[in-house]
Amino acid sequence: xxxxxxxxxxxxxxxxxxxxxxxxxxxxxxxxxxxxxxxxxxxxxxxxxxxxxxxxxxxxxxxxxxxxxxxxxxxxxxxxxxxxxxxxxxxxxxxxxxxxxxxxxxxxxxxxxxxxxxxxxxxxxxxxxxxxxxxxxxxxxxxxxxxxxxxxxxxxxxxxxxxxxxxxxxxxxxxxxxxxxxxxxxxxxxxxxxxxxxxxxxxxxxxxxxxxxxxxxxxxxxxxxxxxxxxxxxxxxxxxxxxxxxxxxxxxxxxxxxxxxxxxxxxxxxxxxxxxxxxxxxxxxxxxxxxxxxxxxxxxxxxxxxxxxxxxxxxxxxxxxxxxxxxxxxxxxxxxxxxxxxxxxxxxxxxxxxxxxxxxxxxxxxxxxxxxxxxxxxxxxxxxxxxxxxxxxxxxxxxxxxxxxxxxxxxxxxxxxxxxxxxxxxxxxxxxxxxxxxxxxxxxxxxxxxxxxxxxxxxxxxxxxxxxxxxxxxxxxxxxxxxxxxxxxxxxxxxxxxxxxxxxxxxxxxxxxxxxxxxxxxxxxxxxxxxxxxxxxxxxxxxxxxxxxxxxxx
Numbered sequence: 001x002x003x004x005x006x007x008x009x010x011x012x013x014x015x016x017x018x019x020x021x022x023x024x025x026x027x028x029x030x031x032x033x034x035x036x037x038x039x040x041x042x043x044x045x046x047x048x049x050x051x052x053x054x055x056x057x058x059x060x061x062x063x064x065x066x067x068x069x070x071x072x073x074x075x076x077x078x079x080x081x082x083x084x085x086x087x088x089x090x091x092x093x094x095x096x097x098x099x100x101x102x103x104x105x106x107x108x109x110x111x112x113x114x115x116x117x118x119x120x121x122x123x124x125x126x127x128x129x130x131x132x133x134x135x136x137x138x139x140x141x142x143x144x145x146x147x148x149x150x151x152x153x154x155x156x157x158x159x160x161x162x163x164x165x166x167x168x169x170x171x172x173x174x175x176x177x178x179x180x181x182x183x184x185x186x187x188x189x190x191x192x193x194x195x196x197x198x199x200x201x202x203x204x205x206x207x208x209x210x211x212x213x214x215x216x217x218x219x220x221x222x223x224x225x226x227x228x229x230x231x232x233x234x235x236x237x238x239x240x241x242x243x244x245x246x247x248x249x250x251x252x253x254x255x256x257x258x259x260x261x262x263x264x265x266x267x268x269x270x271x272x273x274x275x276x277x278x279x280x281x282x283x284x285x286x287x288x289x290x291x292x293x294x295x296x297x298x299x300x301x302x303x304x305x306x307x308x309x310x311x312x313x314x315x316x317x318x319x320x321x322x323x324x325x326x327x328x329x330x331x332x333x334x335x336x337x338x339x340x341x342x343x344x345x346x347x348x349x350x351x352x353x354x355x356x357x358x359x360x361x362x363x364x365x366x367x368x369x370x371x372x373x374x375x376x377x378x379x380x381x382x383x384x385x386x387x388x389x390x391x392x393x394x395x396x397x398x399x400x401x402x403x404x405x406x407x408x409x410x411x412x413x414x415x416x417x418x419x420x421x422x423x424x425x426x427x428x429x430x431x432x433x434x435x436x437x438x439x440x441x442x443x444x445x446x447x448x449x450x451x452x453x454x455x456x457x458x459x460x461x462x463x464x465x466x467x468x469x470x471x472x473x474x475x476x477x478x479x480x481x482x483x484x485x486x487x488x489x490x491x492x493x494x495x496x497x498x499x500x501x502x503x504x505x506x507x508x509x510x511x512x513x514x515x516x517x518x519x520x521x522x523x524x525x526x527x528x529x530x531x532x533x534x535x536x537x538x539x540x541x542x543x544x545x546x547x548x549x550x551x552x553x554x
Contacts, residue, residue: 001301001484006459010051010099011201011241011267011373012304013462015452017050018203018311019378020066021058021080022419023399026410031417033399033410035081039089044434046096048381048445049452053093054203054243056312057103058086062112062172066312066397068103068205069110069173073190083197090198099200101243106187107210108173116174123161130183131174132166132214133158144168146209148341150392168209178210178225179217188232195233201241202233207256207265208246223255226264241266243306247316254297262300267373270296270305275319277309281353281363282331284494286477290468293370293479304462305372309363312377314344314393337388346395350383351427358538361447362492365518365540368451369490371466371481381448382437385427390420398422403435454517454542460486470503476535478503480545486552487545489514489531496537505529509547517542 006013025037035058045053057067060075067077076082090100109116118127134155144151146169155164156171166175176183191202204210211222219225233240244265246256250272258264276292296305315332317325325343332338332352333345340346353359360383368374378400386395398420402409408422408429415421422429437443455461464481475495481488489505506529514523514531523543525531533541546552 001459001463003459003485006463009302010239011243013456013459014052014099014373015049015455016052016054016101016243016306016373016375017045017048017378018054018056018375019400020056020312020397022067022077023397023410024378025400025402026413029412030079031411031413032079032419034079035076035085035089039085039092042089042092042096042098045093046098048449049456050098050376051456052200053098053100054375055100055102057105059105062110064110064172065170066394068105069108069112069170070105071110071112071114073106073109073186074193087197094198099239100198101201101203101241102194102199103205104191104202105205106176106190107206108167108169108175111172111174120158120160123163129180130177130186132177133163134166135163138164150341166214168206168212175209177214177217178222179213179219184225184228187229191229191233192236195236195240200237200239201243201266203243203245204265205245207244208248223258223264226256227258230258230264230266243267243269245269247271247318249319250295250297257299257303260300262303265303267304267306269311269375270307270372271316272319273305273370274308275317277363277366278315278317278328278332279320279324280494281359282328284475284496286475286492286494290471290477293466294468296371296466306375307367307370307372308375308377309349309367310377310380310396311375312393312397314340314346316344318343335388337391340392344393346386346393348384348386348396349380351385355383355426356538357444358496360444362494362538362540364448364451365542366477366490366492368455369461369479369481369488369492369542371461371464373462374455376448381445382434383427383432383444385423385432387421387423394420401429401433403433404430408433409435450518458486458488458517458542458544459483460488464488469505470501472503473499473501475499476501480505486547486550488517489541489543489545491533491535491539491541491543493535493537493539498534498536498539500532500534502530502532505531505545508545511548513546514543515546517544 022033024033026033027037058080059070060072060077061067093100115127115130118125138155142153151170157164213219213222242265246253246268256265273292276288279288280286338347387398399410399422437445460481460483464483467480470478477492
């Protein structure tokens with residue numbers, strides 16, 4: 001690779017930031033965040049080092065599933081603004097070096113969508129086959145695996161016709177029939193519409209469910225449907241990406257990249273690695289994470305893993321064994337109110353780590369040095385917590401905490417009118433907010449800024465091949481990422497115990513030095529690349545291998 005390749009494959013060194021417009025900033029005092037408010041905070045995101053802004057659904061919606069029940073794929077929820085406001089966000093972000101991607105929720109629609117309303121009027125409706133139907137009653141006792149305990153099975157009855165429609169998610173979210181060519185044409189139009197407004201790609205929701213074609217459909221290879229979407233996307237915009245939610249084992253995820261052809265999803269979230277990372281945090285032992293990272297399948301140059309610590313959903317533990325999952329519950333979610341669906345935790349990282357700044361910073365340092373692209377969820381940069389009084393997944397979707405003022409500076413509305421309630425106590429806006437941390441050079445916010453700036457000048461972190469260097473020191477992970485542009489060594493101590501460690505990074509040219517990217521220091525290197533370090537409890541180091549004549553300003 002050349003350093004200029006990073007602009008072509010921009011997603012491989014991006015810093016992705018996910019936010020929900022309705023909980024970010026309210027500009028008109030109605031208690032709901034909006035696009036004008038977001039425009040006012042684009043400079044904040046640019047200063048944070050964000051290069052890709054991921055907007056959660058902002059479409060018209062009955063809002064029974066936080067906007068993932070879409071009633072118009074072409075619209076903007078009037079509570080949030082209009083298309084003109086969105087274009088202003090996209091244009092301003094682009095000027096600040098930030099691309100915008102949006103959620104693409106095409107597995108289902110809201111039951112209020114005009115397509116479904118028309119489909120229910122008559123079995124002969126032109127929109128009837130936009131959805132998946134059956135004449136016979138579904139088997140008794142059928143479970144809903146997505147929302148166990150909250151959704152009843154996966155078939156809902158249309159009383160007028162007596163037929164049953166499929167809903168992989170909630171009953172008010174009927175599944176679209178991806179086998180219908182007209183539905184696929186509609187999806188292409190939706191993608192083309194948003195690309196025309198300047199969007200740089202899509203986060204594709206629930207991809208495996210999208211490719212579940214109805215029984216009896218003449219679709220021999222469902223992945224051809226995803227390939228068609230990718231081809232259309234690339235014809236309309238060569239820079240646009242598909243970031244997919246595919247919560248499957250690694251060996252199955254490969255197919256969603258398109259295998260060796262790499263012609264389906266551009267990026268996928270690494271759910272397996274994320275769960276292993278939390279198990280390592282719980283045990284204070286990097287072994288589970290090392291096992292996950294070394295079992296990752298090798299990918300082609302143009303596709304990428306997306307790494308994350310938290311997102312807008314529950315912290316799913318579905319890839320762990322029953323005993324491992326219970327271990328995680330015991331450590332990170334001892335209160336039953338902090339658990340959901342029997343498999344997930346409804347907390348943010350800082351509260352799970354008991355507010356320990358050493359562990360929190362070590363975790364984010366690790367996130368930015370894992371092979372792949374880091375994804376942040378709004379508020380992570382200041383250490384926001386969840387509101388345990390809000391049940392389920394909504395507990396982590398509280399308003400952004402801008403200041404210690406009323407409502408955390410999110411809105412001037414009366415607290416009773418807010419779209420969601422901020423937490424109280426030590427993680428409330430009085431103690432955790434942007435304004436205070438901007439003035440504190442030692443804050444988590446400034447620390448995250450430092451990480452993003454160092455990540456952006458170290459493309460080997462996004463492009464490099466992984467090598468686990470040292471496994472002899474308990475609690476310590478030492479790994480390197482190597483690309484043609486250079487090499488970085490990352491050291492992370494998962495334990496509270498300081499360690500003295502010695503490891504070898506292999507042969508390097510004479511005159512090579514190790515430059516600390518987070519501190520103004522150089523680390524001496526002995527014969528055969530021997531390095532001796534003292535690492536504090538929950539400590540971390542980023543060391544660039546600076547070779548003679550490499551031309552980089554260290």
